[in-house]
Structures are given as C-alpha cells and as structure tokens.
Amino acid sequence: MSAEHVTPSRQQYLDVRAQHPDAIVFFRMGDFYETFDDDAATVARELDLVLTSRPMGKENRVPMAGVPHHAAENYIARLIAKGYKIALCEQVSTQLVNGLMPREVVRVFTAGTVVEAGMLEAGRNNYLAAVVLDDGRAGLAYADITTGEFAAGQLPDLRALAGELARLAPVELLVAEEMAVDFAAVKTISRLPARRFDLGLARQTLLRHFGVTTLDAFGIEHKPLATRAAGAMLHYLQETQRGSVGQMQRLTTYTTDGYMALSEATRRNLELTESDTNGRDGTLLSILNKTVTAMGARLLRQRLTQPLLNRDAIDRRLDQVETLAGNARLRAELRAALKGLPDLERLINRVLGGRATPRDVEQIGLGLAAVGRVRGLITDVPALSAAEARLDPCAEVVATIGRALRDDPPANVNRSGFIRPGFSAELDGVVNTSAHAREWVAELEPRERERTGIPSLKVGFNKVFGYYLEVTHANTKLVPGDFIRKQTLTNAERYITPELKEYETLILNAEERILQIERRLFAELTQFVGGFGERVLATAAALAELDVAAALAEVAALNAYVRPVLTDGIGLHIENGRHPVVEGALGRGGVAGAPRGARFVPNDAHFDDASLIQIITGPNMSGKSTYLRQVALIALMAQIGSFVPASSATIGLVDRIFTRIGAHDELHAGRSTFMVEMVETAEILHHATHRSLLILDEIGRGTSTYDGMSLAWAIVEFLHNHPRLNPRTLFATHYHELIGLADLLPNVANYNVDVAEEGGEVTFLHRIVPGGADRSYGIHVAQLAGLPRDVILRANEILKDLERHAPTAAVEPSRLSTGQQIALFPESSxxxxxxxxxxxxxxxxxxxxxxxxxxxxxxxxxxx
CATH class of the missing domain: 1.10.1200 (Non-ribosomal Peptide Synthetase Peptidyl Carrier Protein; Chain A)
Known part of the structure; x- marks a missing residue:
C-alpha cells in the first residue's frame, strides 16, 4: 500500500506492529480488540473466527478479525497455548491527540509470563527459563512470576541441562537467536538478540533491579553463565510486563548436587508426572497427590522431580509423614483446616507485581485469618514444629483488609463501592454529600408537583442532558418562571433549574471523585499488604509443606505404605514391594486384561554384594517391567520423603536412577529405535556410579539376535568390571544365555518370573524367584493376544523344528553346559x-x- 493511502489510524497500528514483530497485536477499538493483515488471518484460523475486512483508502481493504474486550482473556489463553505471543495495545486516554485516540502496548502475553488465574494451572508452576551455552557448559535461569521464584545456576554439560529442563518443564525458553541446540521438549522457544545475553548488560540489569552494587549476596557474582541467563530473563520480564516485576524480589543460586539426578528418559519411563498413554492419570503424581491446596500440589510436584540425597533432610520429611499417618484425627482436622485455603503464594505475588484486584486482596485476608486455626492444631507436635514456627497470621494485615474492603468485593476497580464505609473519613464525606444530593433529587418530583400544581411532572436523567424536569405541552401555562427550557419533545418540554444543576454537579462529580478516592485507597492498601510479602510467602511455604505431609500421610494410611529406612550403605532391601500406580489401577479395575477382582502380587528385592547386578528372565506379560519400575519408584518415593508400598524397605541412598525401557524412535533427529536405545545406554554407561540404580529392559533387542545378545553380555560385563560402576542393576532380558554370567561374575545373580504349567495350560504367577528361566513363552503370549489359531499351531511346529536343528547358540540354556554358554562369547582379545x-x-x-x-x-x- 502506498504511503498516501495510509490513514493516520492505520499508521498508528503499523507503528505498534513494527515494535512487536514477533507478536500478534490486539488493537483496542471501542469494545473490541481487532487484529489486521496476517495477524487477522492467523487469529481467524486458530480461533475459528470470521475473517472480515476494513476499508483502507478508496480501493483497498485490510483483513480484520476481532474479539470482544470482555472475553479477550479466554481468546488470548487459547492463542498462547498454541505457542503465540500477544501484544495488548490499549486506549490509554479518552482525549484525542491529533485526531487519534492515544494507544500503546501495555502488556505482552507469552506462555512464560502470564499471571491471570484463568490462564494458569493451579497445581503446577508456570516456568520461564533462559539458557546460555559456552564451551560445553550451560547457564540456566528459571522463574515463575506467579510465585516470585527466581533461580539461576551453572551446569557442567548438555546432559545435565537436558535433565534440568526435563525437571522444570518450562512453558517458554529464552535462547540467543543464533543458538543451534534443539530443545524439542519445550513447546515455545523465544529467540532473543545475542546482546541480551551479554555479561555486562545482564549484570547491570540485575544490579539495577535489586538495587545493589554487587551480586555476591545472590551467589552468582563469579558465575558468569548463570548471570547472563538470569539478566537476560529479567530484561525480558521487564519488557513483557512493562516494568511490573515487583514480585521478583529474590534470586537464588542453586546446584544439582543435593538432588538425585533423573534424566529425561528416566522421568518418561517411570511416568512420574506424565504418562504417554494416560496423560496425567496413571502417573506416580496422580497416586500421591491428595493435597488440598494449590500451594501443596505445586510443592509435591517439585519434590517428586527432585528427590533428596541428604539422609537427615529425608528423615525430617518422613518424621512429618509418620506423625500424621499415625494420628488419623489430627490428620483429618489439619486437612480440613487447609482445604479451600486460597493460593496465598500467587495472590501475594499479584500484589507485589501491581496486578491485584480487590477480590485478590480479600482472599489474602481470608487465607491469613485461617492460619491461626492451623497453628492451633499442630502446637506441641515436635515433627511439625519447624513448619509451625514459620506460620505467621499477619494479624495487622487481616485487620486492615477487613476494615478496608467490603465483603465480596469486585474483581476489578472499574466501579466504586469496594471500600468499606468508615475506613476513610474523606471518602465517607464525599459519599455522604453524594447521598444527600441524590436524596434531594429523589424528593424533587413530589415537591415540584406540589409547588407547580402539575400532577404529571416528571424528573428524569440521560447521559446527554443530565437531570431534567419534564412537563407535557398541556401544562406549559403552569410552568414557573425559574424553569429553563432545555429540550422540546413531540408531547412535552424538558426544563432545568439552577438548583437542579448544582445538585447534578454534586452527584456526577462525587461519583468520579469516589472512584478516584477508592482507587487511591486500594493502591495504598496493596502497598501496605505488599510490605508483608516475605512473611506471607514464608507462611504460604509452611502451609504447602504441611499440606504435602498430610497428603502423603493420607496416601500411606489408605494404601498400607510403610516408612522406609534410609542408609548410607549400598544395600537395598524391599519386602513385599508393590507398584503404586498398577496397584491403584487394579483397585479401580483399570488394568486391561487383568481378571476381575485381581490383586497386585507383591515381590521382594534384595541387593547386596553377591547380587548387585540381577539378570531377570521370564516371559512377556508376566510382570518383569512392572517389577523393574516398582523397585525404582520405591527408591525414588523414599528419597522424596514418602512412605512406600511394601511391608518393609531399607534403601541405601541412590544418587541417580537410570532407565532404559521401551522402544521409541526419534525420526525427527534421524534416530531409529535401536539408535535411541544405544544412545540412552551409552549415557548410562558413561554417567552411572556405584551408588546408582539402573533399570535396563531388553537391551539389544532392536538388532539381530547375535548382535543384541553380544551387546547385552558385554554391557553386563562392563557394569560389573569397571571400577567406577558395579551399580545396583536390574537387567531384564529374553537372552537366556546371559544367565551364564552368574557363574563368571561374582556380583551377578539370576532371577526369573515364576510360571505354573499344568495340563498344557500356562499361568503367570507374577512372582520374582531366584534362578534363570528356561523358556520365553512368547507363543503363549501371542495366543493370549488373540492371534489366529492356525498361526499359533504353525509357530509351535516351527519352534520345535528350530530347537531340534538349531546350532548350539540357539539351544535353550537348560541344555547348555556353562562351558558351552561361555563359548558363545570367547574372552579372547x-x-x-x-x-x-x-x-x-x-x-x-x-x-x-x-x-x-x-x-x-x-x-x-x-x-x-
């Protein structure tokens, strides 16, 4: 479009659009937010709206799509969920400037910067993260602006970075525009100019925001990568929030040294918080999450993704759970007191960020008012004393909010009436004056009817003329001399009087004045409440801790979980262990193929010097994978401070859990299922330690039998012999030849899944017993799956023929001597x-x- 055809309003929009090239501009026009050009096409497509057009010049029309301003939040949330950014351009004045309504962008919505409750999930953090890479090392910063959490650290390599990103699951990731690393797990990646990550600029951004001259107090003065990531993130928040980032009052430096390392594959395979098949159902979190507050739900998720390595810290958590698990009455009363508490953490951060509404502040008052009851319940309970000490009722805040706000105040400050009478003498005076004026106007009609003798006289009001007196033409001769004609109608005349105009001015000015005063008083109130921000946040954290302890105690009591014993040794002993998720699904009748009324079959697990590496053989569908996962889950649950599904459990602290389970490809990265398997296995072999727990399921199955068996054998040998390794390992396999390793390697032991055969019928007993299996029962499993009978019969014929004629390597292990098995893998080199x-x-x-x-x-x- 040529310049002469660009109208002033169009140019105003184009200027805004140029300032936000990576965002969809919502341009306020009256009661609608309009989008234009390519933005309009995108919005119409993604939101299923009608794409219209607007005249621009004599011959041109511009594509347009709009949404009502009162419903904009819902539409914005849907676009953000699809990965878009939204720049909200508002009318900032009612006075025209050069014939145009002044407009400016007041907010940029992105996935990691939303604070609106309707756009957030209450039970999980909404993390924004920033990453800097340099010479193989990484700087990582992350923040949740809804809770004020802000942390940064340096990581030694990309593997550690991937693990942290998997833990945090950020909804948006900030990187330099030239960074080539693929973070496929993050849905929204925002690329920023490289200068944003400059050390000097990042450091100055942090120093200015916190009002300090050194970053020593935050622990990152000598961590340049962490500083660069944190500074770039803060700058991004200041831009998108238009400076409203008062809630970012703390910055902590963290390391991963105190937590169990969990790779992305491990989190996925153990289905801690997400399930590939059932979403958020069928996860460990779904079993453990009986929290009754949003604060507690977020804390439980954090603990689940960051198991501890410090035994004393774990025991303190277990003490809390044990106390509440053993006292049903206290547990029930505490959960009742916590249930329904507002989300103090997010509410106080809305206050600190300057975005709180009267309803938000009222909720803070109601939440703090309930703290006293919670404290009363846990007084003199030793295990809960640390949490009790941090509970601060903030009585002065509760009292002030109660005096300042009416009950059930509105969700915005657009209309007056949310400040309680008696809170402000100034406001009460204006309100009383307005009330007197309204009362005078209300009594004017009968008074004037009596004075004038006009029984049909009416007093009315409209936005154009204000208050008026209306007299029909038939009574015009009775109109007194002080009436001033204002408007002529078909059947009547409208008049005003000087006195009526005076009272009108009082009323109209009072309404505007009342709203101004109430807004000012509310701003002062939020400033006062914000001054208690740290105390409220500490209280919120203590409430969340109590909620998690009570929730885990409730789960333990309902499911007969026991307190694990944590040790610094290498042994791991579980009696009658169960898989918490499978057990829960069986109780709900939710396991496909399970007999009606089926109950979970518990199993033991024992690791000691003679059985650090355990070869698990047995048929498919017999419970091997469930057993492997349940051992890992029990160890993980113990180290988050939870009771565990077993009759007893002694856990030598596990520094890392590694899993290699299942078959999936990464075709987008050019990796087959076997390549993915080998990459994940390589990571395990390079990074496991003697204190790790390894769960390896069917290593080598993605290639030929001899290749796969050779790799599996060599991997077990490597795990056993390498001086850094010999970790606790569960190695499930169909390569029965591997059971010969137990005769060669002193720390290897054989286990199998027990099977009962009677009258040609096979029954899987789901029990793990010592010794190696001698058959796979694959054809039997195929029969259970419903393969045609002809296929099953033919497969049995082929199997018998192969067993009769196959070379030694294919003969069942029970028919091989140890020497023959060893000969399959000569140790020559x-x-x-x-x-x-x-x-x-x-x-x-x-x-x-x-x-x-x-x-x-x-x-x-x-x-x-």
Missing part, C-alpha cells in the same frame, strides 16, 4: 593373546611395569 605368549621370566621389573601400563592405556583408550 589381543591383550589376552599377548599375555599368553609373554615370557614372564625374561622381563625385568621395569619392563613388566611398562607392559602393564601399555595394556592399561590400550584398554582404556580402545576397548572401553
């Missing part, structure tokens, strides 16, 4: 050949040492 040919007697001590050094170098550089 160049180093062993050299050793056999070496004349030891001819070597000097120095030559022997040099030869040993040479072999070690070759082994570590080539054979690892």
């Amino acid at each position: 160049p180093i062993l050949d050299e050793l056999a040919a070496l004349d030891v007697n001819a070597l000097t001590p120095l030559q022997a040492i040099n030869k040993l050094y040479e072999w070690k170098q070759r082994y570590t550089s080539k054979e690892m």
